[in-house]
Amino acid sequence: MNIYDISKKAGVSIATVSRVMNGNASVSEKTRQKILAIIAETDYTPNVFARGLGLNTMKTIGLLCADSSDQFFSRAVYYLERALRASHYDAILSCTGMELETRAEYLKRLLAKKVDAVILVGSSFIEPVASHNQYILDAAAEVPVIILNGYLKAPNVYCALCDDGDIVSQVTSVYLDHGKRDLLLLYRSDSYSGRCKLAGFKNAFAKRGLPLDPRRTVLFNGTIAQARDKLLAVAEQGLFFDTVIAGDDELAIGALKYAKARHLAVPEQFSIMGYNNSQLGVCCEPELSTIDNQLSFCCSNAVAALMSVLNGKPAPAKTMLSANVIQRGTTTLFDTVRESGGL
Amino acid sequence: MNIYDISKKAGVSIATVSRVMNGNASVSEKTRQKILAIIAETDYTPNVFARGLGLNTMKTIGLLCADSSDQFFSRAVYYLERALRASHYDAILSCTGMELETRAEYLKRLLAKKVDAVILVGSSFIEPVASHNQYILDAAAEVPVIILNGYLKAPNVYCALCDDGDIVSQVTSVYLDHGKRDLLLLYRSDSYSGRCKLAGFKNAFAKRGLPLDPRRTVLFNGTIAQARDKLLAVAEQGLFFDTVIAGDDELAIGALKYAKARHLAVPEQFSIMGYNNSQLGVCCEPELSTIDNQLSFCCSNAVAALMSVLNGKPAPAKTMLSANVIQRGTTTLFDTVRESGGL
DNA sequence: TTGTACGCGTTATCAG
DNA sequence: CTGATAACGCGTACAA
Numbered sequence: 065m066n067i068y069d070i071s072k073k074a075g076v077s078i079a080t081v082s083r084v085m086n087g088n089a090s091v092s093e094k095t096r097q098k099i100l101a102i103i104a105e106t107d108y109t110p111n112v113f114a115r116g117l118g119l120n121t122m123k124t125i126g127l128l129c130a131d132s133s134d135q136f137f138s139r140a141v142y143y144l145e146r147a148l149r150a151s152h153y154d155a156i157l158s159c160t161g162m163e164l165e166t167r168a169e170y171l172k173r174l175l176a177k178k179v180d181a182v183i184l185v186g187s188s189f190i191e192p193v194a195s196h197n198q199y200i201l202d203a204a205a206e207v208p209v210i211i212l213n214g215y216l217k218a219p220n221v222y223c224a225l226c227d228d229g230d231i232v233s234q235v236t237s238v239y240l241d242h243g244k245r246d247l248l249l250l251y252r253s254d255s256y257s258g259r260c261k262l263a264g265f266k267n268a269f270a271k272r273g274l275p276l277d278p279r280r281t282v283l284f285n286g287t288i289a290q291a292r293d294k295l296l297a298v299a300e301q302g303l304f305f306d307t308v309i310a311g312d313d314e315l316a317i318g319a320l321k322y323a324k325a326r327h328l329a330v331p332e333q334f335s336i337m338g339y340n341n342s343q344l345g346v347c348c349e350p351e352l353s354t355i356d357n358q359l360s361f362c363c364s365n366a367v368a369a370l371m372s373v374l375n376g377k378p379a380p381a382k383t384m385l386s387a388n389v390i391q392r393g394t395t396t397l398f399d400t401v402r403e404s405g406g407l
Numbered sequence: 408m409n410i411y412d413i414s415k416k417a418g419v420s421i422a423t424v425s426r427v428m429n430g431n432a433s434v435s436e437k438t439r440q441k442i443l444a445i446i447a448e449t450d451y452t453p454n455v456f457a458r459g460l461g462l463n464t465m466k467t468i469g470l471l472c473a474d475s476s477d478q479f480f481s482r483a484v485y486y487l488e489r490a491l492r493a494s495h496y497d498a499i500l501s502c503t504g505m506e507l508e509t510r511a512e513y514l515k516r517l518l519a520k521k522v523d524a525v526i527l528v529g530s531s532f533i534e535p536v537a538s539h540n541q542y543i544l545d546a547a548a549e550v551p552v553i554i555l556n557g558y559l560k561a562p563n564v565y566c567a568l569c570d571d572g573d574i575v576s577q578v579t580s581v582y583l584d585h586g587k588r589d590l591l592l593l594y595r596s597d598s599y600s601g602r603c604k605l606a607g608f609k610n611a612f613a614k615r616g617l618p619l620d621p622r623r624t625v626l627f628n629g630t631i632a633q634a635r636d637k638l639l640a641v642a643e644q645g646l647f648f649d650t651v652i653a654g655d656d657e658l659a660i661g662a663l664k665y666a667k668a669r670h671l672a673v674p675e676q677f678s679i680m681g682y683n684n685s686q687l688g689v690c691c692e693p694e695l696s697t698i699d700n701q702l703s704f705c706c707s708n709a710v711a712a713l714m715s716v717l718n719g720k721p722a723p724a725k726t727m728l729s730a731n732v733i734q735r736g737t738t739t740l741f742d743t744v745r746e747s748g749g750l
Numbered sequence: 751t752t753g754t755a756c757g758c759g760t761t762a763t764c765a766g
Numbered sequence: 767c768t769g770a771t772a773a774c775g776c777g778t779a780c781a782a
Contacts, residue, residue, distance in 0.1 A: 068759080155501075348690045458776060
C-alpha cells in the first residue's frame with residue numbers, strides 16, 4: 065500500500081495525499097476527510113526510506129556512550145531516550161568502550177547513517193589533549209553535537225552538564241572548615257568531569273592557603289574490590305586519611321570496604337562522600353552520602369537544547385546545573401537535602 | 408558526492424560503481440582498483456536512505472525494553488548492542504515502561520521504521536493472558552521477533568533464556584534437603600520469568616510432598632527500602648521465615664536490610680539468595696549470594712539466532728541455558744562456582 | 751565485463 | 767485548491 069494506491073482510491077493526485085499526510089499546505093476539507101478515511105481504513109503508513117530520501121532525515125539521534133551498562137550511563141541513556149521519543153525522535157545506541165579510535169570510528173558510523181544529531185553521553189569523550197577532540201569537531205561540521213556531562217567549546221556543539229568542580233570544592237571546603245585535613249580524592253578518570261573534580265578539590269585547599277600532598281589525589285580505574293585494595297595500598301605506604309571524596313559511588317563503596325577492612329567506624333572515624341546518587345548507594349550499610357548531579361535535569365536540558373537547534377532556533381552552548389549533597393550514613397557534616405526520589 | 412559523481416570521475420557507469428561497492432558481481436580488476444581509489448580519495452559513502460529504499464532495509468534492529476536504567480536490562484541492552492554492532496547492525500533503543508498499551512504502541516512505531524527485527528528485552532513483555540500477547544504475534548508477522556529471557560511459542564518468534572524455574576527449584580531443594588522449612592520466595596512480577604521462578608519454588612516443595620503456605624510466595628514490586636518494609640510487615644503478621652529466595656538482587660538487598668532491622672545474623676540466622684548477579688550484590692555486607700543467569704551468553708545466543716534467521720537460515724525457536732549459583736556471604740549451603748567476572 | 755533505464759515512495763516546485 | 771513532474775540516490779534486471 066503506497067501513496068499511489070491511496071491517491072487512486074481517493075481519485076486525487078499523490079501530491080494531495082502527501083499534503084494531507086503532512087498537514088502543511090491547504091487542502092479542501094472535503095478531500096481531506098475523504099483521504100483521511102481511506103488512510104485509516106487501509107492502515108497506510110508512508111515508507112520511511114522513501115521519506116528519508118526525500119527529506120534527508122529519518123528523525124534519528126545517535127547516542128554514543130562508552131558503556132551503557134554502567135550505573136550512571138544507563139540512567140543517562142534512559143532519560144535521553146525517553147525525552148527524544150517524546151519529541152518524536154528515535155535513538156540509535158552505540159557503545160564505544162574507552163578507546164579513542166573506536167569512539168571516532170563509531171561516531172563516523174553514526175554520521176554515515178545520517179542521524180540528525182549526536183549526543184555524547186559522558187565526559188569521557190572529551191580528551192585532555194585538544195587535538196584528540198578533532199573527531200568531535202568533524203562531527204559537529206555535519207550535525208549538531210550534544211555533550212552530556214562534559215564541555216567542549218566549539219561551533220555547533222552544545223553541552224549540558226553539572227558543576228562538578230563547584231560541588232567538590234564546596235564539599236572539600238566543608239571538611240576543611242571543620243578542621244579535617246586528611247582528605248583523599250579518589251576519582252576514576254582523566255575525563256572532563258574528572259578534571260573538574262580534581263580542580264575543585266585543589267581549589268578548596270588553595271583558597272585556604274593549605275598545602276596539598278599530591279598523594280591525596282588518587283586517579284584510579286577499577287572495580288569496587290580493587291578500589292578497596294588500592295586504598296589499602298595507599299595507607300600501607302604511610303599516608304593517613306580519614307575522609308574519601310569519591311568520583312563515583314562504586315569508588316565510594318570501595319572506600320567503605322576499605323574502612324571495613326581497617327575496622328574504622330563510618331562515619332565516626334572515617335567519612336565517605338559518593339558521587340552520582342546511584343542505586344549502589346542505598347545497597348550498602350551505612351548507606352552512602354552522595355553527590356546528586358541532577359542527571360535527569362541534565363538530560364532534559366540536553367534534549368531541549370537539541371530540539372531547539374534542530375528547529376533552527378538558538379540554544380545555549382552550555383547549560384550548567386549545580387549539584388546537591390545527599391547526606392545519608394557515611395558523613396555527618398552536611399545539611400540534609402530532600403532527595404529527588406526514584407531509587 | 409553521490410554515485411553519479413564517482414561514476415563520472417571513473418569514466419564508468421553507476422552500475423559498475425555499485426558493483427564494486429557491494430562486491431557481488433564481477434568487475435575487471437583494473438576498473439575495480441580505479442573505482443576503489445576514487446572512492447577512497449573522495450571519501451564517498453553511499454546515501455543510506457537511497458540504499459534503504461532500494462534494499463528495503465537499513466540494517467537496524469529495534470530493542471524494546473521496559474526500563475533501560477534497570478540493573479538487569481541495562482546490561483542486556485549493552486551486550487545486545489555490542490553483539491549487533493559486531494554483526495553490522497545498529498540498535499534503536501525504545502523504552503516502554505510497564506504498560507501493555509505503550510509497549511504495543513512503541514513496537515508498532517519500531518515496525519513503522521522498518522527495522523529488520525525486534526528484540527524484546529525481558530520477560531515482562533510476555534503477558535499471562537495469551538490474548539494480550541497478540542501484539543507480539545502481529546509484529547512477528549512482519550519481522551523476526553527475539554525474546555530475551557522470556558518464552559512465547561509462535562511462528563517467527565525466537566527465545567533465548569535462562570532456566571529460571573530449574574535453578575529456583577534446585578536452590579529451594581538444597582534448602583529443603585538441609586531441613587530448612589521456613590522459606591520465602593520474594594519475586595517482583597508476574598512476568599514469564601516470575602512465573603517460572605514461582606513454579607520452580609512450588610515444584611521443590613511438591614516433589615517432597617511438603618505443604619506450602621501460600622503466604623510464602625510474595626509478589627512484590629518496589630524499591631529496596633520498600634522490600635524491607637514489606638518483609639517486616641509479613642513477619643509482623645505472624646509468618647516465620649529464615650530464608651529468602653529473591654527474584655532479583657534489589658529484593659535480596661531489601662531482605663538483607665530486613666535482617667539488619669531484625670538484628671538477625673546473616674547468613675547464620677538468616678539466609679538470602681539473590682538473582683541476576685548484578686553489581687548491587689557486591690555493594691552490601693555481607694556480599695550477596697546470587698543466581699547468575701548467564702545474561703551475557705543469553706544475549707550472544709539471541710543475536711546469533713537472529714543473524715541466522717536474517718540470513719535465511721534456520722534457528723532454534725528456544726535456546727535455554729542453565730543458571731549457576733554464586734555463593735558469597737548471605738548463604739552457606741551452596742557449592743562455590745567460579746564467577747564469570749566482570750563486575 | 752559494462753552500460754542503460756527503471757523502480758523505489760516521498761516531497762517540492764511550478765503551473766493551472 | 768489541485769495536478770503533473772522533477773528530483774532524491776541507489777540497486778538491479780536486462781541489454782549490449
